[in-house]
Amino acid sequence: MIVTLDINNRPYEVNVRPDEYLLETLRNLRFFSVRKGCDTTSCGVCTILVDDNPIASCSYFTVKAEGHKVTTVEGIKEESEKIVDLLQKEGSDQCGYCSPGFTLTLYSMKQKLEKPTDDEIRNYLVSNLCRCSGYEGQQTAIKNYLEVK
Numbered sequence: 001m002i003v004t005l006d007i008n009n010r011p012y013e014v015n016v017r018p019d020e021y022l023l024e025t026l027r028n029l030r031f032f033s034v035r036k037g038c039d040t041t042s043c044g045v046c047t048i049l050v051d052d053n054p055i056a057s058c059s060y061f062t063v064k065a066e067g068h069k070v071t072t073v074e075g076i077k078e079e080s081e082k083i084v085d086l087l088q089k090e091g092s093d094q095c096g097y098c099s100p101g102f103t104l105t106l107y108s109m110k111q112k113l114e115k116p117t118d119d120e121i122r123n124y125l126v127s128n129l130c131r132c133s134g135y136e137g138q139q140t141a142i143k144n145y146l147e148v149k
């Protein structure tokens with residue numbers, strides 16, 4: 001079936017299966033920042049934004065995205081470079097596999113939460129697992145990005 005998607009503020013007309021998930025569709029469209037991990041909604045590496053809310057693209061049907069705004073990390077280039085710089089400064093960008101999903105969730109958090117507490121930050125990022133960083137450096141980088149101390 002043909003669906004029209006708004007991805008990073010550009011229209012795409014794509015032919016998808018009714019049971020196809022956005023993860024597959026976006027990678028077929030060469031948005032390779034969208035990564036596959038667990039494929040069971042557990043790790044968060046496939047995170048993208050739908051209407052500025054983080055969702056696991058491995059379990060979101062592509063047909064549901066029609067009429068909504070889809071954002072991948074390719075669509076927030078400047079902001080993502082800022083986030084990656086801050087993570088690197090804290091030594092918490094290691095293998096980088098989790099980075100695109102993590103970056104999008106953090107970008108979304110900045111739109112939605114004003115001066116979040118440590119617990120609110122951890123809670124917002126609860127679906128984005130990182131097997132390398134240990135989270136402490138990330139937390140410092142996040143607070144620098146959000147400009148909260």
Ligand code: FES
Nearest residue numbers: 037038039044058
């Ligand atoms: S691949 Fe989607 S949550 Fe792990």
Ligand code: FES
Nearest residue numbers: 095098130131132
């Ligand atoms: S930096 Fe390796 S999984 Fe997060």
